[in-house]
Amino acid sequence: MSEPTDRDEIDRHNAKMAKKKAARDKIMAGKTEERGLIIVHTGKGKGKSSAAFGMIFRCIAHGMPCAVVQFIKGGMETGERTLIQEHFADACPFYAMGEGFTWETQDRARDIEMAQAAWTKAKELIADETNRMVLLDEINIALRYDYIDIAEVVAFLTEHKPPMTHVVLTGRNAKEELIEIADLATEMELLKHPFRSGVKAQAGVEF
Structure with missing residues (x-):
């Protein structure tokens, strides 16, 4: 019996890929619905807000109006905030309404007041059907500490979100x-982080 040739290997590979493509095309043919999604990025790993801002920049690139409400990090400058406010403010209004993490502010009443104001702005932006995506950055932190009522958030998103509006909610826990109620939920898993080795947060990586 003759040994397989390179041509035999190529033909087997091509036949295998053709079967995969046919199966994939069949699956994709049944995916015809288009609607606004509720998207959650959570977990202890880095990248929740980074991935969310990646989607915001995609929307901007496609000429789709969008908006950002920042619940916790508003007290610090970030690269995403600077870029959007200086170059894409018309396409994507950016509301930095937090004043820092709760252990920094040490004022629960003030934290609740700011979170409530941010949620009020978020509802206004989501209800505006011209916005194709609204990012609620670090809202999960505000929800975790009960600065905002989770039942109210769930009710608003399920009952009042326009059909074609995407809403992205980030933060741990x-x-x-x-x-x-999410259509897409991703948990970022922490495998390694330089902070544990004594490396501080750095511009371009963390903010």
Whole structure:
């Protein structure tokens, strides 16, 4: 029996890929619905806000109006905020309404007041059907500390979100009620982080 040739290997590979493509095309043919999604980024790993801002920049690139409400990090400058405010403010209004993490502010009443104001602005932006995507950055932190009522958030998103509007919610420890109504939920898993080796947060990586 003759040994397989390179041509035999190529033909087998091509036949295998053709079967995969046919199966994939069949699956894709049945995916015809288009609608606004509820998207949750959570978990202890880095990248939740980074991935969310990646989608915001995609929307901007496609000429799709969008908006950002920042719940916790508003007290610090970030590269995403600077870029959007200086170059894409017309396409994507950016509302930095937090004043820092709760251990920094040390004022729960003030934290609640700011979170409530941010949620009021978020509802206004989501209800505006011209916005194709609204990012609620670090809202999960505000929900975790009960600065905002999770039942109210779930009710608003399920009952009042326009059909074609995407809403992205980021932050650790997403409430189960939020994950249940999400169309897409991703948990970022922490494998390694330079902070544990004594490396501080750095521009371009962390903010």
